Amino acid sequence: MTQYLLNGLGLGAIYAFIALGYTMVYGIIRLINFAHGEFFMFGAYLGYFVLRDSGIDRLDLPQPLPIVLQYLAAVTAASLGAATLAVVTERVAYRPVRRAGRIAALITAVCVSLILQNLAVKAWEAKTRSYPDPRLWIAVADLGDRAPANLWIVRPFRTTGGDEIEREELVLSEGDPVDDAARARIRGTPDARVFKKITPSTEVAQGFVLLALVLWAPVLWFLVKRTRTGTAMRAVSEDMDAARLMGIPIDRIVSRTFFLGAFVAGVGGVGYCIAYGQVSPYTGFLPGMKAFIAAVIGGIGSIPGAIVGGILLGVAESIIPHLFRSELGWRDAFAWKDAIAFAFLFAFLLFRPTGLLGRATRVKV
Amino acid sequence: MSGELLWWLNLLVGVGIFTLLATSLNLINGHAGMFHLGHHGFWALGAYATAWWTIRLDGELSGPVLYGTSLLLSTGVAAVGGLAVGLPCLRLRGDYLAIATLAFGEVVRILIQNSDKGFLGGSQGVRLPRVFGEFEGEAAKLEFRALSLALVATLCVLAIWAISNFIRSGHGRRLLAVAQDETAAGLMGIDPTRPRVLAFVIGAAVAGLAGGVHAHFEGSLAPQEFEFMQTVKMFLIVVLGGMGSLSGCVVGAFLVVGTERLLARAGGAIADWWQVIFPMVLAIMIVVRPQGIFGRRELSDWFRALRRRRAAP
Numbered sequence: 001m002t003q004y005l006l007n008g009l010g011l012g013a014i015y016a017f018i019a020l021g022y023t024m025v026y027g028i029i030r031l032i033n034f035a036h037g038e039f040f041m042f043g044a045y046l047g048y049f050v051l052r053d054s055g056i057d058r059l060d061l062p063q064p065l066p067i068v069l070q071y072l073a074a075v076t077a078a079s080l081g082a083a084t085l086a087v088v089t090e091r092v093a094y095r096p097v098r099r100a101g102r103i104a105a106l107i108t109a110v111c112v113s114l115i116l117q118n119l120a121v122k123a124w125e126a127k128t129r130s131y132p133d134p135r136l137w138i139a140v141a142d143l144g145d146r147a148p149a150n151l152w153i154v155r156p157f158r159t160t161g162g163d164e165i166e167r168e169e170l171v172l173s174e175g176d177p178v179d180d181a182a183r184a185r186i187r188g189t190p191d192a193r194v195f196k197k198i199t200p201s202t203e204v205a206q207g208f209v210l211l212a213l214v215l216w217a218p219v220l221w222f223l224v225k226r227t228r229t230g231t232a233m234r235a236v237s238e239d240m241d242a243a244r245l246m247g248i249p250i251d252r253i254v255s256r257t258f259f260l261g262a263f264v265a266g267v268g269g270v271g272y273c274i275a276y277g278q279v280s281p282y283t284g285f286l287p288g289m290k291a292f293i294a295a296v297i298g299g300i301g302s303i304p305g306a307i308v309g310g311i312l313l314g315v316a317e318s319i320i321p322h323l324f325r326s327e328l329g330w331r332d333a334f335a336w337k338d339a340i341a342f343a344f345l346f347a348f349l350l351f352r353p354t355g356l357l358g359r360a361t362r363v364k365v
Numbered sequence: 366m367s368g369e370l371l372w373w374l375n376l377l378v379g380v381g382i383f384t385l386l387a388t389s390l391n392l393i394n395g396h397a398g399m400f401h402l403g404h405h406g407f408w409a410l411g412a413y414a415t416a417w418w419t420i421r422l423d424g425e426l427s428g429p430v431l432y433g434t435s436l437l438l439s440t441g442v443a444a445v446g447g448l449a450v451g452l453p454c455l456r457l458r459g460d461y462l463a464i465a466t467l468a469f470g471e472v473v474r475i476l477i478q479n480s481d482k483g484f485l486g487g488s489q490g491v492r493l494p495r496v497f498g499e500f501e502g503e504a505a506k507l508e509f510r511a512l513s514l515a516l517v518a519t520l521c522v523l524a525i526w527a528i529s530n531f532i533r534s535g536h537g538r539r540l541l542a543v544a545q546d547e548t549a550a551g552l553m554g555i556d557p558t559r560p561r562v563l564a565f566v567i568g569a570a571v572a573g574l575a576g577g578v579h580a581h582f583e584g585s586l587a588p589q590e591f592e593f594m595q596t597v598k599m600f601l602i603v604v605l606g607g608m609g610s611l612s613g614c615v616v617g618a619f620l621v622v623g624t625e626r627l628l629a630r631a632g633g634a635i636a637d638w639w640q641v642i643f644p645m646v647l648a649i650m651i652v653v654r655p656q657g658i659f660g661r662r663e664l665s666d667w668f669r670a671l672r673r674r675r676a677a678p
Contacts, residue, residue, distance in 0.1 A: 107647065
């Protein structure tokens with residue numbers, strides 16, 4: 001049970017990071033930014049390239065610090081990439097339609113989302129790639145009597161196309177006796193090096209995102225409540241026309257909002273991809289959708305609401321199927337967990353459309 | 366030669382199915398002014414209802430009876446779905462309605478995908494038995510497709526006739542009034558919910574019918590077909606033709622489905638980029654010419670004007 005709760009908290013932190021962008025953009029220009037999922041998908045791809053090319057899976061150093069640094073670099077690249085894409089998209093696609101009415105803007109957002117998704121297919125193919133895992137090398141002499149973990153070797157391999165690639169091969173499973181035969185097998189492979197793969201398990205990845213959320217929340221609070229840009233954001237969200245009359249540069253503020261929202265979504269995107277171990281051009285859709293639901297649960301437009309809603313949704317997605325399985329004996333409960341978010345959405349839209357922390361706005365005729 | 370003919374028949378049936386889908390989406394989005402993004406959900410409901418029925422009762426009922434009853438079931442199931450989604454959701458406005466209906470469409474797909482293999486086929490999809498017997502040779506295929514085309518065309522005419530009559534009925538006029546200005550309509554004593562729910566249910570039912578026809582025509586279904594992109598395609602048809610114009614839907618369906626199939630057949634760079642191009646066309650369309658080709662007008666308006674001009678000396 002505790003395990004599921006922790007899992008849910010981690011997943012919830014990922015949703016919260018993504019939901020922040022939805023809620024900030026909605027708060028300021030009343031637009032459901034459908035393309036938000038694609039922003040962080042783009043960021044997650046950049047993170048993937050950083051991890052792959054910086055050689056996280058080729059580490060010779062057994063210290064954990066370089067691994068952490070590489071993950072930090074990946075998250076930074078992801079955040080900056082997502083934020084840049086968001087600013088460009090806002091400038092090119094959203095700004096021209098801001099005056100055209102909310103439905104036109106919403107359709108544009110749907111279209112932008114599909115366009116970015118399909119551009120990603122063009123750029124990086126439609127296939128699902130596995131997110132790189134760190135590998136730690138082990139000297140054959142250090143092996144001891146029993147294999148300390150699953151041990152692999154890398155050996156060069158020539159494809160039918162003539163390219164030389166490296167292929168991993170499991171030589172010893174965890175706990176297998178390391179006898180002379182095993183040693184001979186490892187030694188007998190030319191260029192073979194033994195390593196253990198550290199899969200940043202779902203729990204570890206989610207734990208780090210949770211930690212990041214704890215660190216980010218006060219930063220966000222400071223940015224929104226204590227800086228000039230943050231004050232301007234709140235003013236624009238309150239009343240755009242009045243803010244313009246007060247001399248607030250609306251376009252610049254909206255652009256900065258997109259930047260900030262997508263920047264934090266980059267963290268969630270990399271966290272999501274590490275937790276699920278993969279990335280594809282369609283990665284943005286489902287978590288994006290769920291994060292939007294989290295924003296609605298928390299009260300759209302409210303930053304603390306996005307965090308609360310994200311955590312709540314993550315915990316619900318983890319706990320409810322678990323309860324169904326353990327209490328009611330429904331074995332396939334986890335296959336249906338994606339429907340929970342949508343049930344929440346319907347329930348909240350019907351019974352509490354302002355969400356947990358949102359404010360009701362009165363419409364005057 | 367006959368291969369060529371088959372291809373064109375295929376295209377026309379596709380146009381017909383999308384005409385049904387677009388006219389029903391148009392009733393909800395165009396006439397009723399409700400921003401509904403989950404039409405692929407109703408389509409899937411209809412298609413899978415037909416699949417379920419046909420697989421259960423194959424061999425027990427004769428071909429035409431099975432075909433007819435399955436279409437009736439599809440229409441009914443989708444209509445009930447429309448009522449179930451419509452009643453709660455219609456209290457929502459604008460973008461909230463959009464997200465709730467989109468969520469509905471995705472839930473339907475996820476539920477089908479996770480369904481038991483023996484029930485709806487799960488992620489593997491299902492194969493339908495051919496109610497008119499397996500095809501033996503080109504001629505049988507040709508005959509089946511020609512029959513399907515005739516049926517789809519009839520259904521399109523019926524659906525358009527029914528929808529245009531609905532719009533001219535009391536409910537329809539109330540619907541248009543509510544769509545134009547809810548507050549003003551309310552002050553005139555019009556209850557906004559009933560015409561809206563009716564429009565939603567009728568739209569869903571027609572989409573379900575299209576699903577049934579689609580299921581029989583394709584002979585197999587996979588949950589991945591009923592993705593959000595399909596609703597966007599229907600939306601493009603509606604926007605291209607003109608929101609609130611039934612003639613526009615027919616023209617739009619010919620344009621969009623025709624372009625898509627012809628491009629796919631021709632291959633080349635544009636076909637490769639089609640998935641990027643068509644959302645772009647939709648986005649540009651909605652900004653540059655939101656009223657589409659026809660606006661709210663119909664072809665019949667134009668004929669009437671022509672006749673009047675002739676009659677005048």
